[in-house]
Amino acid sequence: MKKQRIKRLVLSAMLLAVGIVLPMLTSQIKEIGDTLLPMHIPVLLCGFICSASYGGAVGFLLPFIRSFIFSMPPLYPNAVWMALELMTYGAVSGIVYSKTRRKYLSLILAMLSGRIVWGIAKAVLLGIAGKSFGLAAFITGGFVDALLGIVIQLILIPLIVKAYERVNK
Numbered sequence: 001m002k003k004q005r006i007k008r009l010v011l012s013a014m015l016l017a018v019g020i021v022l023p024m025l026t027s028q029i030k031e032i033g034d035t036l037l038p039m040h041i042p043v044l045l046c047g048f049i050c051s052a053s054y055g056g057a058v059g060f061l062l063p064f065i066r067s068f069i070f071s072m073p074p075l076y077p078n079a080v081w082m083a084l085e086l087m088t089y090g091a092v093s094g095i096v097y098s099k100t101r102r103k104y105l106s107l108i109l110a111m112l113s114g115r116i117v118w119g120i121a122k123a124v125l126l127g128i129a130g131k132s133f134g135l136a137a138f139i140t141g142g143f144v145d146a147l148l149g150i151v152i153q154l155i156l157i158p159l160i161v162k163a164y165e166r167v168n169k
Contacts, residue, residue: 005120008050012058015042015050019062034141037149039063041156043086044110047093048103048161055090062086077125085118103158111150115142 007037039062045083047055063082067075073082094108100106119142123133143150 008054010042012046012054015046016058016062016065018042019058019065022137034120034145035148036152039082039086039087039144040114040149040153041064044088044107044153045160046094047095047110048097048106048157049164050094052091052094052098055094056087057085057090059083059088059090064102075127077122079116081125085114088117089114090102090133103161104154107154107157111153116145118142 019039022042023039027037040151043055043059043062046058048060060083063073063079063086064075066077070117091112092113093106094151096109097103097106119133119138122141123138126133
């Protein structure tokens, strides 16, 4: 059991490091990052591979660590709503996958849950600042602008999880 916990901790740390570095491929350009969603991939993988608690923790920490190191995303409010969103991705993917062992169901439910949390958190944080975040902005930011990233996740995540499980049998 201790060996399994250490393995999960090391894998989580590795996926956290990937999440720190992967957005550099987008050259820190917000619009490209919003489209390709590079921080989502390692967080979702962590939920699938390590567990909901590790995935949630990595998802929550990742935006804050990137904000402190690179000032991207901006700490407030962006890193806050991203931390809640990514925590949800990691936790939900891990919970649903551990119960069902169905990759696509787990991934889709995690993606929908994360986007809902992101939308609520963004609406609240922007509302505090006296700005609005309506349904049209939610649909555009959460789905339309992110479509390429969503497709990449739907293709890449199940393939990586399958390969990982095959190697670790």
